[in-house]
Amino acid sequence: MTETGSIDEKITKNVSEAWKQKFDILRRIGADEEFIYKAMGSEEYKALGFKEKSKVSFNIWGFLFGSFYYFFKAMWVKGAIILGAMWVLAAFLTLVEAVIGVALPAVLYWIPSAVICGQLANYDYFRKVMHDEKIWSGLPGFLAKPAGAIGFPLVAFILLVGISTLSPAYIEETERQTLSDVSGVWRGDSDGAMITVDLIGQPKTLSINGTRIPVTVQSVDLDNDIVTLGVKLNNGERVSWALRQLFDDEGYFTLFMTLHDGTQDDLSFVRDL
Numbered sequence: 001m002t003e004t005g006s007i008d009e010k011i012t013k014n015v016s017e018a019w020k021q022k023f024d025i026l027r028r029i030g031a032d033e034e035f036i037y038k039a040m041g042s043e044e045y046k047a048l049g050f051k052e053k054s055k056v057s058f059n060i061w062g063f064l065f066g067s068f069y070y071f072f073k074a075m076w077v078k079g080a081i082i083l084g085a086m087w088v089l090a091a092f093l094t095l096v097e098a099v100i101g102v103a104l105p106a107v108l109y110w111i112p113s114a115v116i117c118g119q120l121a122n123y124d125y126f127r128k129v130m131h132d133e134k135i136w137s138g139l140p141g142f143l144a145k146p147a148g149a150i151g152f153p154l155v156a157f158i159l160l161v162g163i164s165t166l167s168p169a170y171i172e173e174t175e176r177q178t179l180s181d182v183s184g185v186w187r188g189d190s191d192g193a194m195i196t197v198d199l200i201g202q203p204k205t206l207s208i209n210g211t212r213i214p215v216t217v218q219s220v221d222l223d224n225d226i227v228t229l230g231v232k233l234n235n236g237e238r239v240s241w242a243l244r245q246l247f248d249d250e251g252y253f254t255l256f257m258t259l260h261d262g263t264q265d266d267l268s269f270v271r272d273l
Contacts, residue, residue: 015129025056026126035137036123055122062121066113073125077134077149084153086113091160098166175220182227182243186255186267195257197243198273199227206231206241215241225253231260243267
């Protein structure tokens, strides 16, 4: 282990006195040879007072700003790895939300990286200045290269964006957009009936040749582009009608309407509401 207080002034000439004190403590507990968590288990660390322990075990700016603090201190590779890992975690949590259909607490998205950065920032800056360390030992070496440092967070971000399309909020917004898309004035191809669909506001209605029928939205099947409506007939019977979007190669669609008794008709778009 390096002798106490032997901080190389040539290496640390641009480091403040506060950092030199931290570096001295880190050297005393063995951070030159061991990872910080292992060094914190040493007898030297246990012998430190609370103030000295806090100087090396927690960095408030690292906690608050995470990987951006690493970038500020020119620890580019480690900052990129932390940023990529944060986005991978966010992608995983977003996928969990989509599977269980429940939004997780926002704190789960940022607290892991905040805690890790808060605990490692002092040690990592010491390793950068004293040993020119760019990446933690044990990680694949390609992450220290420009392609890896840029590629990992980029791929993680793309993964997050892709999985975010499965989130409950996105699905809810897509359902609303579908209801808006099918709302409008349509003409039945079989008999020329004018059918007005209004699923945007409240109450939701469907009118056939001026006869207004209150409806409810029972479900929106985004996989098959089907909106199922609940309809109450004049005799009090409650039935289901379905509106299906039929898309052409250019992305335009017509509606295919199916009533509870099996009656079906193609609907051609006339105008918006």
